[in-house]
Amino acid sequence: MAAEIIDGKAIAQTVLAKARAAASAFTPRAGRPPGLAVVLVGEDPASQVYVRNKSREAEAAGFRSEQHNLPVTTTEAELLALVARLNADPGIDGILVQLPLPRTIDTDRVLMAVDPAKDVDGFHPVNVGLLGSGATARALVPCTPAGSLILIESVLGPSLAGKQAVVVGRSNIVGKPIAQLLLQRDATVTIAHSKTADLAAVCRRADVLVAAVGRPEMIRGDWIRPGAVVVDVGINRIPAPERGEGRTRLVGDVATREAAEIARAITPVPGGVGPMTIALLMANTVTAAHLREGLPRPVFGA
Ligand SMILES: NC(=O)C1=CN([C@@H]2O[C@H](COP(=O)(O)OP(=O)(O)OC[C@H]3O[C@@H](n4cnc5c(N)ncnc54)[C@H](OP(=O)(O)O)[C@@H]3O)[C@@H](O)[C@H]2O)C=CC1
Numbered sequence: 099m100a101a102e103i104i105d106g107k108a109i110a111q112t113v114l115a116k117a118r119a120a121a122s123a124f125t126p127r128a129g130r131p132p133g134l135a136v137v138l139v140g141e142d143p144a145s146q147v148y149v150r151n152k153s154r155e156a157e158a159a160g161f162r163s164e165q166h167n168l169p170v171t172t173t174e175a176e177l178l179a180l181v182a183r184l185n186a187d188p189g190i191d192g193i194l195v196q197l198p199l200p201r202t203i204d205t206d207r208v209l210m211a212v213d214p215a216k217d218v219d220g221f222h223p224v225n226v227g228l229l230g231s232g233a234t235a236r237a238l239v240p241c242t243p244a245g246s247l248i249l250i251e252s253v254l255g256p257s258l259a260g261k262q263a264v265v266v267g268r269s270n271i272v273g274k275p276i277a278q279l280l281l282q283r284d285a286t287v288t289i290a291h292s293k294t295a296d297l298a299a300v301c302r303r304a305d306v307l308v309a310a311v312g313r314p315e316m317i318r319g320d321w322i323r324p325g326a327v328v329v330d331v332g333i334n335r336i337p338a339p340e341r342g343e344g345r346t347r348l349v350g351d352v353a354t355r356e357a358a359e360i361a362r363a364i365t366p367v368p369g370g371v372g373p374m375t376i377a378l379l380m381a382n383t384v385t386a387a388h389l390r391e392g393l394p395r396p397v398f399g400a
């Protein structure tokens with residue numbers, strides 16, 4: 099039995115449609131559109147593509163959209179000054195500082211400087227704490243985890259009661275917040291990482307398997323429990339000589355073709371979690387706009 103391929107691109111479009119509708123209702127009520135500022139330091143080509151896509155979606159959703167491209171020589175003080183200016187701008191609801199930052203800048207200090215009410219990445223300790231304590235009505239939840247949960251929900255529905263979930267990866271931006279969201283949906287959650295013993299056996303217990311590692315196709319077909327729902331967060335660019343000299347292609351952290359022989363459903367790369375991340379950024383910006391204006395929080399899930 100071949101697995102269902104979860105269409106992240108299509109599901110992202112439904113989230114974007116809701117974000118656009120919420121934005122166009124918000125604008126006359128608030129007398130201004132939702133505003134998103136994206137900050138990029140340096141010239142990493144992949145980051146430039148992502149940031150451009152984010153700005154393009156923000157414009158399509160009718161937001162006020164600002165992109166700040168700073169040179170790689172930007173000092174921490176200069177970046178903090180920009181964040182302070184965006185914090186103080188009443189027309190800006192969302193501030194996203196694209197990661198990774200140059201090594202000369204203290205990432206934690208910058209993320210902590212963002213007003214938690216404008217923290218559409220959900221990386222500020224206030225939002226991390228709200229998520230961890232289950233206060234999700236008030237929290238801004240990280241985009242990739244929130245998008246991954248919607249993809250899981252599209253197959254299994256909202257409740258994960260009785261299910262074993264395994265998250266491979268424990269980063270603050272992906273693995274840990276996904277684990278929190280799965281726990282909130284009543285899954286029994288295991289977080290695995292580079293020091294986990296017998297990772298294959300741990301993965302084989304998973305009814306829901308989330309891979310957020312950054313290692314191309316590390317998770318093989320025989321690591322998958324029959325009938326599992328597999329979410330592949332990994333984005334890895336690898337050489338593709340079959341496409342011609344110097345060409346590359348994107349693969350996830352899961353050997354998709356093998357896993358699709360065993361799983362019930364699996365997200366592809368590209369076209370899975372990636373588009374959801376961008377859609378949830380728009381949703382979080384509209385949410386931040388509503389919360390800042392004292393309006394009820396809109397709903398973007400399934
Ligand atoms: N689709 C999207 O929208 C997004 C995709 N990504 C992608 O997701 C992937 C993960 O990103 P991110 O969380 O930021 O990455 P990090 O590098 O921050 O974290 C990777 C995690 O994987 C663990 N790990 C590394 N090697 C192994 C191994 N051999 N066995 C088990 N665990 C291992 C690490 O363990 P330890 O903690 O012990 O070092 C760490 O916890 C990347 O491919 C990234 O490009 C990221 C963000 C958004």
Ligand SMILES: Nc1nc(=O)c2c([nH]1)NC[C@@H]1CN(c3ccc(C(=O)N[C@@H](CCC(=O)O)C(=O)O)cc3)C=[N+]21
Nearest residue numbers: 148195196197198219241333368369370372373375376
């Ligand atoms: N502050 C911050 N917030 C982030 O959310 C953030 C970040 N920094 N730094 C980098 C990672 C990575 N990330 C992706 C977003 C979209 C796709 C995406 O749209 N991927 C497409 C393919 C794009 C392509 O072809 O390259 C897809 O999977 O179909 C991928 C990865 C957000 N991140």
Ligand SMILES: [Mg+2]
Nearest residue numbers: 219240241242
């Ligand atoms: Mg994110």
